[in-house]
Amino acid sequence: MKLISMISLGCPKNLVDSETILGILASGGYVVTPSPEDAEIILINTCGFIEPAVREAVDTILHCLQFKAKGYCSCVIVLGCLVSRYGEKQLSQLLPEVDGWLGVDAAPFVLQYLERIQAGEKPLFAEHGKPGQYPRMLSTPSYTAYLKIAEGCSHACSFCLIPRIRGRLQSRTPDEIYREAEQLAAGGVKELILVAQDTGAYGGDLPGKPTLAGILKELVKIDGLRWVRFLYLNPHSLTAELITTMQEEPKLCHYLDLPVQHVNKDILKKMGRRGDINFYLKLINDLKTALPDLALRTTLMVGYPGEDRKSFQELHDFVSLAEFDRLGVFPYYHEQGARSFRYPETVSYIEKRKRAREIMRLQRKISRRKNQELVGRNLEVLIENSLGKDVWWGRSYRDSPDIDPRVIVKGRDLNPGTFAQVQVTRAATYDLIGIHTGNRSSRDY
Known part of the structure; x- marks a missing residue:
């Protein structure tokens, strides 16, 4: 029996892959530890989407190789998007101390691959595995889990490397999704979060063309699930059926994550997007x-080639008029391999950062104002952790884990993983503060 540890970088979709690999290895007799410094084998599931993610991945690999150099571990395996983007040959020249390299979709062969590495062999790099149903070891709190409904993407956004790294859209069948959701609920999961590169594109590659709305209508019937939400929806994948389903099904969180990226018509055209x-x-x-109580989140990109001050001002005006509840903005990264790399950069990195700060200054004002409008309202809050005596933090339907703010709750006899009715008493720029009213939700189980 060997101790293994997994470091998962990047998005929740990557996290699902990491949990699947941990489940397979645990079923194969390995013992999982959350501490890399205690492990004999360290696996690093990387992101390689943009330059900062690549830097983070390389820094993490170098850090773990120090454990190997000091004799704390015997094997370091790197997998995921970084490997699929650059390939084993290039990466092994940069980091020869790494013992093995796996691309994305490594679950079907990770156990055999690891055994051969430990036997002193050098198995060939594997890029894509065959999709299937595998055990998972959740790394999220027991009451929340992500469920990946599709892999890859068939959109053609010029700045995005995902189709190159993970391939075209490959949707899971409705039966596979439903079975996994049932298993998660039976294990105590109360909040289910569907993820894909574009959840709205789900089913377009399957016989019969099942839809996201159709999947949601079945998932909400599962006993034990309290909240169901979905992330990463291309605005052009939004359908009337989906909105109607959100109106009709009380378990569906009135929360939409719509990455807009930009609103200038010329910039969008160069991005390979519409609108x-x-x-x-x-x-x-x-x-x-x-959906009057809808919490709306978006992601914006500034500094794309050709974005002059006028087109940026159009984006700035849009943010002011749209009044998103949640907003993230990041500078364009000129990534080799993306179609946008053919365009000459026209905005300096310093100017990109300046424009991003301008957007976020505006968004902070909007966020505080919208939070103040919630003072006096009652919200159902999923309690997550204690901040001290009779003070807790949690999330409402408006808050997705790890990316959105929190609700700070004052109340007694609360426990992580339970739902509490909270009256909002104060509003900060991002977080809300409230008191537990002591009332049990009518939908409590």
């Missing part, structure tokens, strides 16, 4: 009319 500022403003207005 303009009027399209997106109308879309947001329609959504808020259909």
